[in-house]
Amino acid sequence: MDPRSEVLLRQAELFQGSVLLAGLPADDLLGRLPAAHGWCWHAGDQAALDARFAERSHFGVNVPQREFHSAVVFLPKSKDLTDYILNAVASRLEGREVFLVGEKKSGIEGAAKQLNPFGKPRKLDSARHCQLWQVTVANAPAAKPLESLAQAYELPLAEGPLKVISLPGVFSHGRLDRGSALLLEHLDKLPSGHLLDFGCGAGVLGAAVKRRYPHNQVTLLDVDAFAAASSRLTLAANGLEADVITGDGIDAAPMGLSAILSNPPFHVGVHTDYFATENLLRKAAKHLKNGGELRLVANSFLKYQPLIEEHLGVCAIKAEGQGFRIYRAKRG
Ligand SMILES: C[S@@+](CC[C@H](N)C(=O)[O-])C[C@H]1O[C@@H](n2cnc3c(N)ncnc32)[C@H](O)[C@@H]1O
Numbered sequence: 001m002d003p004r005s006e007v008l009l010r011q012a013e014l015f016q017g018s019v020l021l022a023g024l025p026a027d028d029l030l031g032r033l034p035a036a037h038g039w040c041w042h043a044g045d046q047a048a049l050d051a052r053f054a055e056r057s058h059f060g061v062n063v064p065q066r067e068f069h070s071a072v073v074f075l076p077k078s079k080d081l082t083d084y085i086l087n088a089v090a091s092r093l094e095g096r097e098v099f100l101v102g103e104k105k106s107g108i109e110g111a112a113k114q115l116n117p118f119g120k121p122r123k124l125d126s127a128r129h130c131q132l133w134q135v136t137v138a139n140a141p142a143a144k145p146l147e148s149l150a151q152a153y154e155l156p157l158a159e160g161p162l163k164v165i166s167l168p169g170v171f172s173h174g175r176l177d178r179g180s181a182l183l184l185e186h187l188d189k190l191p192s193g194h195l196l197d198f199g200c201g202a203g204v205l206g207a208a209v210k211r212r213y214p215h216n217q218v219t220l221l222d223v224d225a226f227a228a229a230s231s232r233l234t235l236a237a238n239g240l241e242a243d244v245i246t247g248d249g250i251d252a253a254p255m256g257l258s259a260i261l262s263n264p265p266f267h268v269g270v271h272t273d274y275f276a277t278e279n280l281l282r283k284a285a286k287h288l289k290n291g292g293e294l295r296l297v298a299n300s301f302l303k304y305q306p307l308i309e310e311h312l313g314v315c316a317i318k319a320e321g322q323g324f325r326i327y328r329a330k331r332g
Contacts, residue, residue: 003128004074004101005029010125011132014099020068022085023076024049030056039064041225044248059246061146061167061229063088075102075111080149081169081226082114087144090118094140099124100133108133117141150233155204157184159211165233166202167226176204179324180263183297184208186319186326191293192216193258198250198280199223203231205261210240218242221253223276250280250287259293260284266302281307288312288331296327 001009002025008015015033022039026048030036038057040046049057058064071089076082090098100115102108112133115121119138123131146167151174155162166173172180187209193216197206200220210218220231220242228246235242245252253260264277281304284294294312298304300323308315308329315329 001029002027004103004130005032006128007101007125007130007132008033008072008099010127014097015070015072018067018069020064020071020089021074022063022071022089023074024057024072025074028052037064037066037068042248043223043225043246043252047248059225061225063092063143068092070097070099072099072101075100075106075108076169077106078169078173079111079114080173082111084144084146084149084168086114086118087141090137091141091143093137096137098135098137100135101130103130105129146229147233150230152237155184155208157208157211162204162208162211163234163237164202164204164207165230165237167230167233169226170224170230171201171227173202177263178322179297179299180204182319182321182324183261183263183295183326186295187212187261190261190295191258191291193289193292194219194254194256196221196253196257196260196287197231198253198260198262199265199276200231200244201227201263203227203234203244205263206231206242206244207234207238207240209261210235210242211238216258219254220244221247223248249276250283253287255287256289257287257292258289259295260288261295263297266299277304278307282311284308284329285312285331290331292331294327294329294331297324298327299323300325 019036024038026045030053040057046059108131115135119135121133121135124134125132150165152165195216195218197220200206200222206220228244231244305315312329313332318326318328
């Protein structure tokens with residue numbers, strides 16, 4: 001059981017009604033709170049929840065339509081995403097309760113201040129390195145449309161400017177990552193056919209290859225519904241068409257690909273992100289057709305080369321700069 005769920009269950013009597021669990025972990029909490037319903041934006045967690053608790057969790061970037069009488073928000077990873085989720089639930093809960101739960105190391109103490117616009121927050125519990133906060137919504141805010149929180153910037157590419165639109169919580173929100181910038185400079189001579197942008201975030205790589213190689217089919221894949229929504233906005237802002245899918249890891253990708261491009265997930269200490277990247281390197285060959293290519297950018301200190309060579313084929317370093325490397329390997 002996730003420690004945040006354990007903290008909720010210490011006061012389970014508070015959560016027996018039709019409570020919305022926003023950003024819930026994929027654990028047994030729905031089993032322990034039979035009238036609760038989930039709202040999830042992580043495709044892997046959603047698949048695990050669906051398998052165990054069919055129809056009990058809603059997936060996507062918008063608060064579920066169904067009625068709920070209180071909400072627990074599991075502290076999201078970014079401040080602006082927390083603001084969006086809190087606003088979305090509080091706008092539906094005039095005079096009712098919103099709870100915020102999170103780990104101390106994720107900054108729950110500071111994040112509790114984000115409850116201030118709705119009323120007077122109280123700390124209800126502190127245990128398992130987590131805190132649980134509560135506020136009664138005195139003035140329900142108007143719901144902010146998600147698009148109003150989007151940030152846009154423009155990239156001067158050789159083929160003309162590319163507009164990139166990102167939503168709260170999405171990697172490198174409102175700016176281009178240095179690793180992605182290096183990969184954008186090394187998108188030449190890709191085999192043509194079906195291209196995949198793995199871990200697409202705001203869709204900068206997928207949109208750039210679709211712009212450069214318009215006759216190729218391009219698929220963009222991310223585990224996060226906000227990233228997929230951003231990628232759709234980026235493609236639309238540039239008049240480009242490509243498939244955007246949500247799924248957990250390379251297993252969710254199509255087969256028969258000509259190239260996989262990625263600035264793969266990497267976060268110190270977050271095991272699942274290592275796993276997604278390792279799994280990509282191990283299984284890329286299965287998703288590439290013969291002669292298909294994996295082209296990655298990664299921090300120079302990450303030792304991906306041996307893993308790529310073990311599972312795919314000879315791996316060359318195509319470029320290096322500012323602490324990043326571009327790796328390139330073909331399926332023989
Ligand atoms: C380093 S970011 C790169 C984003 C974007 N391609 C760019 O260059 O700005 C890695 C992305 O991988 C996504 N990701 C993390 N785990 C994943 C998984 N298991 N399956 C698919 N995507 C994942 C994250 O949501 C994030 O958007």
